[in-house]
Amino acid sequence: MNYISKKTILFVTAAASLLLTGCVKEVFPSNGTLTDDQVKDYPVSMQIDGIAVSMMSANTAGFYSTYGDQTDFGIPSIHLRTEYMLEDIVSVGNRNYNQFNTYVADLYMSADYQYCSYFWACYYMWIKGANDVIGKIDPNTEDAEEQKVLAQAYTFRAMFYLDLARLYLPLENPSETGYQVYGDIIGLTVPKVTEKTTEQDAINNPRVPWLEMYEFILSDLKTAEEYFGGSSDKNYLYPTLGAVYGLYARTYLEIGANYEELEYNTTESRAAYKEAARYAQLAITTSGKTPLTQAQWEDPTTGFNNGASNNSWIWGLSVSAMRIMNISNFATYMAPEATWGYGCRVLPAINNKLYEQIPEADFRKHSWLDPNWEEFRTTGNRTYKYDYKFCGDDDDVANFKSYARPYTNIKFRPATGEISNYAVGSCSDHPLMRVEEMYFIMMEATVKSQNTTQSGITELNLPSAPEQLEEFMNQYRYTDNSYTCEATRVDDFIEEMMLQKRIEFWGEGVLMYDYKRLDLGITRSSSNFDDRFAFDTQGRSPQWNIVIPRSEIQSNAGISEYQNNPDPSGFYANRQ
Numbered sequence: 001m002n003y004i005s006k007k008t009i010l011f012v013t014a015a016a017s018l019l020l021t022g023c024v025k026e027v028f029p030s031n032g033t034l035t036d037d038q039v040k041d042y043p044v045s046m047q048i049d050g051i052a053v054s055m056m057s058a059n060t061a062g063f064y065s066t067y068g069d070q071t072d073f074g075i076p077s078i079h080l081r082t083e084y085m086l087e088d089i090v091s092v093g094n095r096n097y098n099q100f101n102t103y104v105a106d107l108y109m110s111a112d113y114q115y116c117s118y119f120w121a122c123y124y125m126w127i128k129g130a131n132d133v134i135g136k137i138d139p140n141t142e143d144a145e146e147q148k149v150l151a152q153a154y155t156f157r158a159m160f161y162l163d164l165a166r167l168y169l170p171l172e173n174p175s176e177t178g179y180q181v182y183g184d185i186i187g188l189t190v191p192k193v194t195e196k197t198t199e200q201d202a203i204n205n206p207r208v209p210w211l212e213m214y215e216f217i218l219s220d221l222k223t224a225e226e227y228f229g230g231s232s233d234k235n236y237l238y239p240t241l242g243a244v245y246g247l248y249a250r251t252y253l254e255i256g257a258n259y260e261e262l263e264y265n266t267t268e269s270r271a272a273y274k275e276a277a278r279y280a281q282l283a284i285t286t287s288g289k290t291p292l293t294q295a296q297w298e299d300p301t302t303g304f305n306n307g308a309s310n311n312s313w314i315w316g317l318s319v320s321a322m323r324i325m326n327i328s329n330f331a332t333y334m335a336p337e338a339t340w341g342y343g344c345r346v347l348p349a350i351n352n353k354l355y356e357q358i359p360e361a362d363f364r365k366h367s368w369l370d371p372n373w374e375e376f377r378t379t380g381n382r383t384y385k386y387d388y389k390f391c392g393d394d395d396d397v398a399n400f401k402s403y404a405r406p407y408t409n410i411k412f413r414p415a416t417g418e419i420s421n422y423a424v425g426s427c428s429d430h431p432l433m434r435v436e437e438m439y440f441i442m443m444e445a446t447v448k449s450q451n452t453t454q455s456g457i458t459e460l461n462l463p464s465a466p467e468q469l470e471e472f473m474n475q476y477r478y479t480d481n482s483y484t485c486e487a488t489r490v491d492d493f494i495e496e497m498m499l500q501k502r503i504e505f506w507g508e509g510v511l512m513y514d515y516k517r518l519d520l521g522i523t524r525s526s527s528n529f530d531d532r533f534a535f536d537t538q539g540r541s542p543q544w545n546i547v548i549p550r551s552e553i554q555s556n557a558g559i560s561e562y563q564n565n566p567d568p569s570g571f572y573a574n575r576q
Contacts, residue, residue, distance in 0.1 A: 024493060026187050038388045044133050044149045051129040051156055052237070056430060057323040061121040064328060067114050073098045075317070076330035076430045078119060078163075079509020085523035088354050088502055090427035090529055092405045093347030099333070104533045106543045109565040117549035118355070119167055123160050127193055130157040135195030151227035155239035158220040158247055159432075165189040165213050166254060166513045169263070170545040170565045173519070175538035179571055181545070185563055187262050189213040190548075191556065208556035210262065214255050233317050234288055236313040242287025243315040245279045245431045249441045252276035252511075257517045258447060273449035277457055280438040280445065287314045289435035291476040294363040300389040300410075301417040304310075305428035315433040319426075326422035330430055331414045334507055337400050338393045338414040339421040354502060361478045364503050371406035379406055391417040407528060412507060431508060440501050443468045444494070453493045465493055473500065494518060515546045535572035542568035 008446060021250040042050075056074045059065055063072035069078045083089050084103040091098045102108050102115050109116050133153040137146050151249055168190045170181040188207035197205070208216070221244055228241045256272035260263045292312045302309035307316040319329070326332065332341030334348055350368045358365040366388060372380035373388075390397040390412065396419050414425030446457055447465035463471075466485040473483035477500075487493035505511055515522070521537040538571070545565045 027435060029109045030265060036515065042317040044136055047129065047133050047136075048149050048152050048156075048238075051126055051133075051153075052317055053323060054129065055122075055126060056179050056317045056319045058325040058328040061118060061125065063114055063121070064325075069114060069118075069474075071333075072118070073324075073328045073330065074122065075432070076509075078122060079430075080330070080333060080507075081115075081118070082509055082512035083507055084518050085541065086515060087524050088351045088506055088511075090349045090351050090407065090527070091346045092349040092407055092528060093336075093403075094345050095530055096341050097345040099342065101533075103543075105570075106541070106568060106572055107570055109543060109547060109569040111547050111550040111553060116547045117551070119164075119546055120549050120552060123164050124193065127157060127160050130154070130160065131193065131197075147227045147229065147389065148231070148233075151224045151231075151244075152239045154220045154224035154227065155244055155247065158217050158224065158244075158251075159239075161190075161192075161213065161217050161220070162247060162251055162254075165210065165217070166516065167544075167546040168207075168548065168565065169210055169258075171516060171519070171540060173537075173539045173542065175521075178316065179542040179566060179568060181566065182562070185565065186259075188563070192216060203555065204557045207563060210258050211255075214251060214258075217251050218248070221251070236307045236316045237318055240287065241317060242283050242289065243433055245283035245286055246314055246438060248279035249276050249283055249438060249445075252279060253441055253445060254513075254517060256445070260448075261519075270449045270451070273445040274457060274460070274465050276444035277449065277460055277462060278444045280441040281460060281462075283314065284435055287435060289314050291439070291472075292434075294479070297363065297411075298366055298389050300337075300391045300413055303413040304411055304431070305335075305413050305415050307429045307431065312434050312436065313429075313431050314435055314438075316429050318430045321423040321427055324423075324426045326426065329426040329428075331412065331509045332422070333416045334405070334409070335425070335428070336408055336411040337396075337410065337423070338419050338425050339399070340420075340425075344403065347403075347405055348410045348507070349405070349409055349528070350506065351524070352407055354499075354524065355407055357499060358503060359482075361480045361482050362473075362503070363479055364477060367409060367411035367506065369404055369406060369408045369410065372426050373406075375401055392419045396420075409507065410558075434505075434508075436472075436504055439468070439472050440497065440504070441559060443472075443497050447490055447493050447497075450491060453487055453490060465497070469493075469497055469500065477504075511542060516540050537572065542566070542571050 054060060056076060059072055060074040061072055063069035080100055081103050084100040130153045133149060137150050141147060170185050172181045187210050189210050190207055191205040192208050193202065224244050224316050228244065231241050233240050252272045252275040256269045256276060259272060260267035290311045292310055296310040307313035327341045330339055333343050336343040336347050338344060355368055366386060370384040372382060372384040374382045374385055376382060390400060391413055415428040416424060418425035443465045444460060446462055446468065447453055449457060453466050454464055466487055469485045470483055474481045485496055487496050498520065501514065502511060519539045521539050522541065524534045525536050545568065547567060548559060548564045553561055553564060
């Protein structure tokens with residue numbers, strides 16, 4: 001990990017040159033490079049801003065400038081990489097334009113390719129940014145601004161390590177043969193690097209056992225909570241106390257699952273699940289956030305691109321035109337109404353099997369174009385009528401209708417609804433934590449802690465998990481109060497809860513962690529997936545155990561070749 005401590009920090013300064021690669025014209029920003037020593041001269045508040053900036057900029061990890069990787073745009077790209085490993089995003093346009101096909105196909109996932117190295121490169125770069133801030137401020141400071149900055153830095157670091165732990169912890173799949181997680185790596189996460197880690201430490205830094213890592217994450221969250229000191233700040237663009245409690249909830253949910261699966265410790269598992277529910281409650285009340293309304297969800301100008309336009313986002317990121325390029329940002333790939341980049345060519349859509357399970361009473365169904373929509377001229381029975389909200393003027397809408405296909409998503413909109421000017425339309429906010437997630441954490445934690453669908457958590461005044469799901473769906477998602485959850489078994493409830501969570505967080509980068517934690521399989525066969533990608537899994541996919549990059553194995557004596565996660569590349573495709 002020696003290279004991390006020496007890594008320079010890339011700052012995107014202005015849009016400049018035109019580059020031509022493949023079939024899509026790229027507009028790429030010019031870059032200025034600052035060394036660590038130069039960055040340390042900046043005020044710590046600017047360094048905190050720098051972490052957020054680096055999480056959502058073109059060429060975040062230098063993979064574009066090194067490899068020509070057009071998907072190098074930070075954490076939104078990471079979220080898409082994990083989403084494409086699942087079952088619900090389908091390309092219904094020209095699939096050859098999809099820059100995420102390697103993740104769809106489970107190919108080139110070994111230590112020798114940049115596709116999995118991207119996770120490692122990004123997160124450890126961001127961790128270094130947090131470490132630099134933490135190391136610069138006296139921990140005993142009484143300055144209110146410095147305390148707030150420390151709280152934010154510890155929150156960032158906790159989030160980064162939580163994601164890394166969930167990505168790299170190797171979990172088995174007994175239902176599948178041919179892929180084995182060996183005993184030497186069971187329960188191991190990633191190396192720990194803090195503000196106190198020396199160069200010598202970094203070159204012999206082993207993978208940390210899961211419980212030690214999660215205790216470290218909880219320690220960071222406790223420190224952040226103390227530095228926030230009851231702050232009432234609700235600015236979604238920065239870590240807040242509400243975000244800290246949300247991260248506590250995510251963390252305890254994983255701890256509960258790991259105690260259950262890896263340690264067979266029911267007592268500790270149920271205690272952790274109760275803590276997950278408690279902190280999810282705290283995240284809701286402390287943040288003061290409320291679920292998206294139908295109008296906010298379907299808004300063609302601000303839908304899922306502007307955290308300030310709603311009261312749902314606990315935490316998110318913003319990006320300016322100075323830090324983007326036209327084909328290296330989230331909107332380019334996921335907002336098909338935009339006429340630049342790949343989205344209008346690839347047409348990211350929903351798995352038709354999932355869509356068919358959404359009733360008309362659920363307004364989230366309007367996130368995707370119905371195959372029988374009356375405006376389609378060459379498909380379906382053209383009996384479905386809904387006044388979808390589209391971006392742009394009448395000519396823009398007519399143009400979109402001319403190339404849109406069944407199941408195409410309109411959940412994600414270009415910023416301000418701008419479909420032509422990439423410098424405006426690409427500048428969309430990106431959610432890191434919506435309050436809706438906390439409701440689903442409470443449901444899962446309740447049913448897991450009680451091991452029954454019949455009981456709630458009395459000390460938290462939480463009803464049973466099915467009652468919680470019914471209340472959420474009827475209050476916030478169904479327009480006619482008709483939703484019922486009839487699950488009487490825990491497994492049946494988890495299946496129903498995950499159905500609703502898949503619809504809720506489609507495309508947002510939340511779901512892979514749920515699939516991996518709950519040992520869920522994916523079903524792509526007999527759907528609108530291309531035959532090349534239409535494989536199913538029984539339980540969790542080996543692909544979700546992300547492989548540590550070769551550069552780390554070679555530079556860190558603490559991790560041998562045999563202590564890496566097994567290469568999952570082509571595991572399913574090769575069996576077809």
